[in-house]
Amino acid sequence: MTAAPASPPEDTPLSPALSGAVPLADWGLIRARGADAVTFLQGQLTNELASAGATQARLAGYCSPKGRLLASFVAWQASGAEDWLLACSADVLPPTLKRLSMFVMRAQCKLSQADDVALWGLVGAAAQQWLGTDLAAPAWGVSRVKDAQVVRLPDVDGTVRCLWAGPADQAPAQLPALSPQAWQVLEVRSGVARIVAATSEAFVPQMVNFELVGGVNFKKGCYPGQEVVARSQYRGTLKRRGALLATQAPMQAGQEIFLASEPEQPAGQIALAASADGQGWEAFAEVKRAALAGELHLGSAQGPALQVRALPYAVPQDEA
Structure with missing residues (x-):
């Protein structure tokens, strides 16, 4: 362990009542659609997608030839086996989309920025009640709520987290507002890197x-x-x-x-x-x-x- 600071910060506990929703302005979504979408992504990312089906998401990285992470994704099926969404940091999305598109070649896979899909972070009991679904499933599970997909993220200090991706007019805006800072602290404490x-x-x-x-x-x-x-x-x-x-x-x-x-x-x-x-x-x-x-x-x-x-x-x- 490192030597402690002269006045070390206390380990700030998360409130057990931490609950609500926040639009993820610093995230973005890439859509991969087509008969070869899974095959193409399999050849580009660090994780295996073919066995995920409609009920599981995958954490995956996109590396340079030197093995360095250019971007990181949470990837899942949107509306079927030929339609995938990949959530990543918004500031790496444009160069990553451009680079991936260079390698599509003759594959039947169209890549685009999914501007028609809203992405929110949901936390705690209020989220579970609004969704009307059990969020006790293991991390990276995917459930369907109306026209949206809900991706279960790893818990942090017992706090439930998930990504909600769907039409803007179905977004959970009526839930208690969660601050972007609160969501980001949860993200840091999860120990799951998001490449920016x-x-x-x-x-x-x-x-x-x-x-x-x-x-x-x-x-x-x-x-x-x-x-x-x-x-x-x-x-x-x-x-x-x-x-x-x-x-x-x-x-x-x-x-x-x-x-x-x-x-x-x-x-x-x-x-x-x-x-x-x-x-x-x-x-x-x-x-x-x-x-x-x-x-x-x-x-x-x-x-x-x-x-x-x-x-x-x-x-x-x-x-x-």
């Missing part, structure tokens, strides 16, 4: 624990960067991992992290960050595993001290 413009091409999937949260299938076959990702997995020397960090100072994706004893080079990089309701800032970051036992600082070796928090899932300890 500031971190595009910064991480091999394992650097942000992507395979630990179901984002990589090592048996699915080839995709861009597959050899690098596989080599990182099986050579047994994963020197960087995702970690949860906290401090009182503002943080943002792309900021570098430094170890006090090694001021000349960064020890990691922020992947996602959020303000915890005036109680400091929290981040999910890529960090050198060896550095987690030292004093970590934001921005420089003299910057604000960072405190390491526990992840909601286990990280293998015998791989470094």
Whole structure:
């Protein structure tokens, strides 16, 4: 563990009553439609989609030939086996859509930005009551409510989360308003990286624990960067991992992290960050595993001290 800051931020508990809905303005949707949609996506993404069917979503990455994540997706069937939606960060959507489109070639698959679909984040009991469906299903399950799809995300500290994607006139606007900051804190604490413009091409999937949260299938076959990702997995020397960090100072994706004893080079990089309701800032970051036992600082070796928090899932300890 790192040395604690002089006045360390308290671990801000989530309110058990945290409940409501928020339009996800910093997310966007790509639609893949056609007879070859699944086949095309299978050859481009880190996860296997063919077996997902209509009842499961998949977390997946899109990598460069060097195995670095250009974007990350939550992907699921929309209206059938030939119609898929891929939710990603809005700021990486245009370049990602352009790049993917370059490789469609003769495949019967049309890619487009799904501007006709509204995307909301739903949280807690109010969401479950409004949906009229059981949200106790495992993470990444997909249910259908009227003309919308509801994707169950991993819980955070016992708080239910899901994505709602559907027509704007059916959106859950009447639910209690959830602040974007509250949703972002949940996203950070989940330990599931969403690649944004500031971190595009910064991480091999394992650097942000992507395979630990179901984002990589090592048996699915080839995709861009597959050899690098596989080599990182099986050579047994994963020197960087995702970690949860906290401090009182503002943080943002792309900021570098430094170890006090090694001021000349960064020890990691922020992947996602959020303000915890005036109680400091929290981040999910890529960090050198060896550095987690030292004093970590934001921005420089003299910057604000960072405190390491526990992840909601286990990280293998015998791989470094």
